Amino acid sequence: MTNCSKRKISGHLPIAVSLVLAGCTGSQSTLDPAGQEAAEVHHLFVVMVIGGGFIWLAVIGLLLHSCRGQRQTWSEEGAGRLIAWGGVAFPGVVLFALLVYAVWLMPSVRPWLARTVPEPTQIEVTGEQFWWRIRYPAEDGVAGFETSNELRLPVGERVAFSLRAADVIHSFWIPSLGGKMDMIPGRTNVLSLLPTRTGVFKAPCAEFCGTSHTYMAFSVVVMEREAYDDWRRKQASGHQPEGSEGERLFIHHGCAACHSVRGTTPVAALGPDLTHFAERETVGAGTLANTRENVGRFIRDPSAIKPGAQMPAFDMVPQGEIAAISEFLAGLR
Amino acid sequence: MRLFPKEVESLWTLFTGPSIWAAHFLGCSIAVAVYCEKAGEAPITFAQMRLFLVLITLLALAGIVLSAWLAWRQWGFGSGDPPHDAPTREDRLLFQGFATLLLSGLSFVAVLFVAVPLVLIEACQP
């Protein structure tokens, strides 16, 4: 019986281990760093885990040793020495060393001054219930612009973020790129990050901010400089009015009172900018995949998908008109 | 006249080490907080303030070493072994000396821990 269950466990062990390890990679993992700050945090973690592992082994070894019957007892003096060295001197020195190491890492994990580069691009991100407003500055002749829920960054360049909150406290955290920083109403916090590899990453809000806190995320697309510049040029130039049915309905139903589609509607800033909405991976700040069907569902009743969402339901709008609006949004590339 | 009385018969000496630690901790935190809030107005640089705090730290450590030495003396320089739990005046004194010595050790390490960020901190956060 014992043998049998032992074999069972060891047979399943590789699967269990690989399942656990699979959780360490992916687009939202500190253990799979894609940025300099995240790499430092990862390094710190590995050092701590290995060090902690050795200490655990030593303590358990001592425990086993002490359980092995009374073959030979320690003299009181020897035991006193063991306690003084193993229980006072050793932890004191190890903790001191770990503290020095961790504090020494801090400036590189949190380079608020970003002293290594002259003037990094300064991107403004504002947390709002339950989405992200993102403002890019003007840069080499390309005008600044606003977008939302999807951040794009050039690889290998340091960027600085000015982090704000419009209503309650949120927290800005791109696990693959670095540590998190709270967004506090009335304050501007600065965080700087250096992405080191291209890819698409996920960034959840990391501070409880209301009923749809878990549905508040953005995607981060790290791209080559050239592609990034092309993207920026495209973002900065809006659209031409196309005169489509969907566009007319978008304005007719009052969507344009809250959402901007640059070039076609007057500027409105209550809700996320939708100028290049079709580019986004998701609808509802990381909540659903950006498909026509999901966009229709979201417009009909945002709160059914995100409880407490700050956009009114449009379930009185006929199905066909919602489809036309979704069609229009799907064309905003 | 002696600089230090030959015997200290008060419970208060027990807290010398921890009190120095607490005062040092508060002093350092408040100094850095005030400096950073007034940055630009303060007549000293960050490095000067850091140097000042390092001096304060050395002073605190010296104070703790002194209290440890007094405690050691009270403990009879380790002539007897703990636990010193007999209901006599003698044992009470020895016990207090030993406890003060241990607390001084703890405070010494604690002050060092507080000092680490002082040495490694780079600047005020904007």
Ligand SMILES: [Cu+2]
């Ligand atoms: Cu939030």
